[in-house]
Amino acid sequence: MKIAIHRRKNSFSANWIKYCENKGINYKVVDCYSNNIINQVQECDALMWHFSQANPKDILFAKELTFSLQTAGKKVFPNFPTAWHFDDKVGQKYLLESIGAPLVPSYVFYDKDKALDWVGETSFPKVFKLRRGAGSAHVKLIETKSEATKMVNKAFRQGFRLYNKRANLKNRWYKYKKGQTDLWNLAKGALRFFKEPEYSRIAGHEKGYVYFQDFIAQNDYDIRVIVIGDRAFAIKRLVREGDFRASGSGHISYEKRHFDEATIELSFKMAEKINSQCLALDYVFQDNQPLIVEISYGFVKEGYYPCKGYWDRDLNWHEGSFNAQGWMVETVLS
Structure with a gap:
């Protein structure tokens, strides 16, 4: 081959x-x-x-x-089952609901009046998200009906730019203070405050729909499990200080004791149902039960090099370093 x-x-x-x-x-x-x-x-x-x-x-x-x-x-x-839902949280909602996955309850509306009716009847807080975007961009905790109404009105009027310049600069400043990035990266964020990245200009405004998820309280971390073929590995991401988001925080734990086998087993089952070559699943927990927030096929590889080992499909633990990208090549060869 x-x-x-x-x-x-x-x-x-x-x-x-x-x-x-x-x-x-x-x-x-x-x-x-x-x-x-x-x-x-x-x-x-x-x-x-x-x-x-x-x-x-x-x-x-x-x-x-x-x-x-x-x-x-x-x-x-990535092949079709692996990638068609990539960077599409609404598509992921339909997929995960259709296979009976334990998804965080999620709500999408394509009609402004129906969205406003739902806002008037539902409870808060809720989490607002755009269909696209990574690293918690445009992820916002909505605590009142008036806040939600503003988001709905904006979604069905001018919409949202995919690149959130304020959130991006704030995140770079946070990481700079924590020693997780350098001054040049912070300066690039300041420059991008005045010049929108090309990918966002091409993508245009996200509008014509609105997407919310239930806020699952009492989670000061999330768990990401990545399944590639018959192997899986995981990281624990702590939320940012004074925030509810874990994705993009840069605070990561790798020790095996942070992960329960039930969540790993569930991840293998989800990857099998989706027929995915590579599946990254983000979990929060309610009453100790894992709920999927969203999924992806891609990830920043450097963030996983410190992993302490991996599980095989029989949930046997294999201590030591591994080559996740090599496993991807093996899935193609097999």
Whole structure:
């Protein structure tokens, strides 16, 4: 088998290439942005492309290309079951509800009057989210009906820019104070306050719908479990000080004692039901029962290098470091 790999900085691709070279796996570096990409992959049996929700080119056509190649009979990573719901929280709601997953109760409306009727009847607080976005961007705790009404009105009028410049700069300042980033990264956030990133300009405004989830109280952390094939690993993310959000906080624990086997077992079951090559599940807990907040296929690989080990499908624990991106190559080969 010959694997085509799209190389992109700060993605999984460097690890994929290194794994192929170490294992003697035949591969070819291709350019998915090229007009002749179909010809480039003609001699290959598979394509691997770690596309991103923050890359303007990827937003335009990544799913269309990979799913087209899959339809033509080639193996791809991520494939359709793995990626169609990527960066689409509304799509994830429908998917998780349809398979009976323990999803945090979620509500979506495409009609302003129906949304306002629901606001008038429901209880608060609720969590407002955009369909797209990562790292808790545009995730806001709504504590009153008047706040919710304002969000609904905005959603059905001018909408929301995908890039939240105030939240982004605030987050960079928080991480700078905690020693988690440098002054240059903070300065970039200040520059972006005046110049919107290209991916947000291309994406345009998010509007015409509104999406809320129940606020699950008494969670000072969340658990992320990532399942790749027959293996799983996990991290515990602590919420930010004075906040309710854990995603993007930078406060992470890795020791095995933080994770219960029931949540790991549930993660394997969810990945099997979705038929996903790679599934990252974010959990909060209510009465000690795990509830899924959202899912993804991608993650920042550096945040998982300190993991202490992994579980196999039989929930046996394997102590020590591992190569998660290598497992992705193995899923394509198998």
